[in-house]
Amino acid sequence: MVAETPPEEVRARLEAGEGFDLVDIRDADAYDEAHIPGAENVPLDDLEDAVDDREWADEVIVACYVGESSVQVARFLDARTDAEVSSMAGGYDAWRGDLE
Amino acid sequence: MSGPSLDDFVDMPDEVDDETAERLAEQAVETQDMTGEVCPYPQVEAKKAIQRLDSGDLLLQETDHVPSTENVPRAVGDAVDARVWRSGDGLYRIFLRKR
Numbered sequence: 001m002v003a004e005t006p007p008e009e010v011r012a013r014l015e016a017g018e019g020f021d022l023v024d025i026r027d028a029d030a031y032d033e034a035h036i037p038g039a040e041n042v043p044l045d046d047l048e049d050a051v052d053d054r055e056w057a058d059e060v061i062v063a064c065y066v067g068e069s070s071v072q073v074a075r076f077l078d079a080r081t082d083a084e085v086s087s088m089a090g091g092y093d094a095w096r097g098d099l100e
Numbered sequence: 101m102s103g104p105s106l107d108d109f110v111d112m113p114d115e116v117d118d119e120t121a122e123r124l125a126e127q128a129v130e131t132q133d134m135t136g137e138v139c140p141y142p143q144v145e146a147k148k149a150i151q152r153l154d155s156g157d158l159l160l161q162e163t164d165h166v167p168s169t170e171n172v173p174r175a176v177g178d179a180v181d182a183r184v185w186r187s188g189d190g191l192y193r194i195f196l197r198k199r
Contacts, residue, residue, distance in 0.1 A: 027138065044138070044167070048105055066140045068174075069167035075109035093140075 002074040003086040005061050010088055011097040014038050020059035021083070025073050026092070034099040036063065036092075044069060047076070056083045067091035112169045113182040116195070121185035124195045128160035129153060135164045135191070142168045143175035146196060150176050153198045161194040169194055 010022065014037065024031055024039040031041040042050050044064075060083040064070040070087040078085040088095075116124065125131075130149055134142040142163060149159050159180075161172060169192050173182035180196040 044106075044165075052103075064139065068143075068171040069139045069165075072106065072110050072167045072170065076104075076106045079109065080103050 002071060002078055004067070004071070004089040005086045006089050007094045007096065010036075010061055010063075011095075014097075019057060020061055021057040022088075023060055023062050023073075023077075025062060025064050025070060030065075036095060037098055037100045039063060044073065047073060051077065051080045056081045059083060060085045061088055062086070063088040063095075064091045066093045107166055107186070110166050110170045112184045112186075113173050113194075114184070116183050116185050118185070121193055121195075124158060124183070124185075125160055125193065127158050128195070129157045131160045131162065133162050134168065135162055137163070138165050139167060139171055140175075142172050146172045146176050146194075150179055150196060150198055155198050157198050159196040159198070161196070163192050163194065164190050166192065168192070172196070 022036060022039045024035055024041045025044045027043050028041060060077055062070040062074045067087060067090045070091060074085045074087040132145055142161060146161055153159060169184045172194050176196060180198055183195045185193040
């Protein structure tokens with residue numbers, strides 16, 4: 001089981017400048033259209049190649065459209081990295097903060 | 101790529117073999133091509149279709165989005181019996197039989 005982080009907590013921690021990777025697994029078009037400030041786009045289809053090729057922060061929070069695919073990706077990253085990984089509950093659908 | 105793949109972390113329903121998949125595909129009263137589509141669209145479309153179908157009818161959803169093989173059956177819940185076929189090269193068939 002991977003944890004789910006409420007979007008309000010993600011927002012508060014971003015505003016507090018806390019260090020973690022916020023990984024947006026939506027496709028590039030959706031990300032380019034609007035994304036959470038500070039989120040990094042790693043589209044789902046690129047993840048298996050990217051997982052071993054980059055450094056991961058001690059903590060990673062995964063975000064997608066509605067918080068379902070992000071759970072599966074969080075399980076994957078939890079197993080394949082040393083990071084503490086969670087899924088952003090409800091995804092972008094539940095996000096009430098700013099977008100850029 | 102070393103280590104398990106994303107497939108291994110998706111909680112799929114029971115899988116069927118090629119022969120069973122072919123037989124089930126012929127029984128499907130509705131087929132939805134969801135290749136290229138990502139959550140939540142496949143879930144929404146599956147729920148709508150299941151509402152239209154009669155008990156015993158079979159809905160087939162084709163997808164290349166591996167999370168759907170868990171998220172779609174979960175979205176339609178107890179209304180169906182779900183099984184999955186995987187091609188081995190990135191295509192999946194989700195079979196949803198309305199109870």
